[in-house]
Amino acid sequence: MALTRLLELLERLDEAHLQMLDLAALKKQTIMDNKVDGLIDIMNRESKLMKLIGQLEEQRAEAAFTFLQGVGIRSNLNLNLTELSRLVFDPEDKSRLQQVQQKLSNTLHRLKKANELNQKLIEQSLTFIDYSLDLLVGRPNQDFTYHHPSDKGYSSTRPGLFDARG
Template structure:
C-alpha cells in the first residue's frame, strides 16, 4: 500500500526532525556555557541528521510518485502532501496523512523557533567578541578615506591580530 509507505516515511522524517530539535536545544545550552568542543560535536551530528533527512525526503517524493502512478496520474515532483490529501478518497487514509503532516509541521515550526534563538545567541556572542576586541586594541581606524602618505608619518595604525615580527 503506497499510503502506508508514505506514512512510515513521514514518521521517519518527523523522528529525524525531533532529533534535530533535541540537538538544537543542546546547542542552546552549549552556546550559553561556551563549550566549543561540544558545539563542534553537535554540528557534526546535525550534518549527519541533515543527510538522513535528505534521503527520507527523496524517498517521500518517490512514494508520492508511486501513489500517483497507482492512481493513474503522471508523477510530478511538485505535488505536495496537501495536494495528495485533496486527491484521496478514503477518509481514514486522508485523516492519517493529515495527522502525519500536522505532526511534521509542528516539529518543523518548533525547530525553526529554536534555530532563530540559537542564531540570536551566536550573534550576541560575536558582538561581545568584537566589543572585547575593540576594547583591547582600540577602535578601528577609518582607513577608507585617502590620506597623503607624507602626512601620515606619526599616525599609529591599529595593531593586527598577529605579531608579524615573530
C-alpha cells in the same frame, strides 16, 4: 500500499526533525556556556542527521510519485501534502495523512524557531567578542576624549562598534 510507505517515511522524517530539535536545544545551552568543542560535536551530529533527512526526503518523493501513479496520475507532479490528501478517498487514510502532516508541520515550525534563537545567540556572542577585543586591544592611536569628526586632529582608522554612519 504506496500510501502506507509514504506515511512511514513522513513519520521517519518527523522523528529525524525531532532529533534535530533536541540538538537545537543542546546547541542553545552549549552556546550560552561558550563551549566551542561541544558546539563542533553538535554540528557534526546535525550534519549526519541532515544527510539522513535528505535521503528520507528523496524516498518520500519517490513514494509520493508511486502513490500518484497508483491513483492514475502519470505525470511527475510535485504536490504538497494538502494537495496529495485530496487524492486520498479512504477517510481513515486521509485522517492519518492529515495527522502526520500536522505533526510534521508543528515539528518543523518549532525547529525553525529554535534555529532562529540559536542564530541570534551566536550573533550576540560574536558581537560581544568583537566588543571585548576592542576593549582589551584598543584601537590604534585611540584617544579617550571626544573630538568632533570635522576637527582636523581627529582621525580614526577603524569605526567603533556602534558607528551609525555605516
